[in-house]
Amino acid sequence: MTVDSTLDSRAPPSAERVAFASMDALTTTGLTKRYGHREPPIHRPGHRPTGEVRALEDLTIAVREGEIFGFLGPNGAGKSTTIRLLLGYLHPTAGSATVLGRDIVRDSVEIRRRVGYLPGGIALYDSLSGERLLDYLGELTGRPSVRRAELLERLELSERTLRRPVRDYSRGMRQKIGIVQALQHDPELAVLDEPTEGLDPLMQRAFYGILDDLRAAGRTIFFSSHILSEVERVCDRVAIVRRGRLVALEDVASLLERRKRNVELRVAGDDVPVLDSVPGVSAVGRTADGRVTCQLEGDVGPFLAALAGHHVVDLTIEPAHLEEAFLELYEDAEPDGGDPSAGAAPVTPEGLAAR
């Protein structure tokens, strides 16, 4: 399964996709969810149904087994709708999807047996103790909680804490319990919606360690988050949705590779290198204090070669961040005030490659 085959959300499923479907932990094909009024039986040209909200439009993605897949987008972009469709909370208007090879409509119960889910802003049964809650949810799942002890230790949830009622827990502790309930039965696929919400930096680091171990064990993680630095750190690939449509689906490394890095260098005296014609270098300028600034894209070799022979006193190349890629994709969005129900035009492979 190649990344490019999933870039165009309108593309029909290819033979290659069908042939390798068994390698995907999760696939969606033209998955669509609309709320509100349906199309009138007689369609008039130029007529648009009123009151219809397109929560998700024609989403086609494939998540490979054993990867950590980031699912990004601002509020209302369709992230939660996608997750809720995959887990059977919502019914698709059109399209199809499979999770662990099972159809999301026909086999929802079986899917949930093999999936761990952490809802965003999780609500728990306040009257139960943490321990009783985990027991209860574990029993409902019907699979042994083989990872619970390890997760509790790594997230520093003591036995004493677990004996207290959930109503006494802080937000961070509730989130830890939410993570444990989602992962304690060692699911083949974990769907995590904003998993580090409310966790302190130490616990966030512990959580990233848990994700690394799950990946090493061949588990698949579907990871929805607003925190781009976190997605950049933990995810192998990301999908970005905007107004219900997929606008990008790519390896994090490839996405970052194409981003321009900000460069700042200081040279001794007036020994300023000529950078304007160097491949990959753009926006060359000089600051008031004599430092040279530019943007660097792609291979750093030609840039370093251009510096050879010059007395460079200081050189800073800022790493590219997912945030810039994300914002760049969103800069192309329709101006505010457009039809909020209309999904933005999908990004084509050519269009994305041109960025």
Add this chain to the structure above:
Amino acid sequence: MNRTLFGHLWRSQRTKLLVVCVAMLAWSTFLPVIYQSFGQQMQALVDSGVIPKQLTNFGGADVFTLAGSVALGYIHPIAIILVSIFAIGFSASAVAGERQRGTLEVLLARPLSRWTVYITLLAAVLLFIGLVLAAASLGTVAGSAAAGILDQLPVGRLPLLWLNGMLLWGAFAAIALAASVSFDRLTPALGVTLAIVIVSYFLYVLGSLWPDAKGLEPYSLFTYLTSRDILTGIVDVKSFALLGAVAAVAIAIALVVFPRRDLAAPS
């Protein structure tokens, strides 16, 4: 039905259930004692014409006979409030309440079909109602024994009375559950169900006290709780069938609506 979910519901409700059962037991014990203590005096008062005779016909019950006083115990607002704690309160909040609190998210993330969740909730509420009504039967026997009139009580007909009560309150519980699976918030689910129960009770009381409003009685489900008739040996099978049919329709609606509903993210 899911045993784990059922066990959770039992543990979460058992204290409340115990309190309600004790209260119902006490209330039902009280009525045969009242009949024994004041029944004849009340009869004399009515015969004297001080109290209009029609006012003594509240809900097809009275305190002049043991059967009438037991029937009064079942139709009195105190008994209705006690049974409603589970038949209406628990049922209406079973899904809509969990949805409002956000806890339905973690429940439905487990490998449970919505049918299974619904059937488990229905089984739980029927058990709770059954135990409360059993406490009422037990109280009736205890009260009759305490008043020394146990020989007047047709104990063998109490199970049929219990079944009649189960059908009435089972129908209301099924309506409440159907409302619960249809709304995202507790207030409309509870409001719709309470409106149905209150209107039904109002029609029944009005029809029983005011001869001109007699025609309203068939529209009330309470009309089909025939406590006094059952205790005097008259069994109206149609009443049982009608209550069962209402419950079946409400259950069918819930079983169609709940699995097909879109459950958007809680706000």
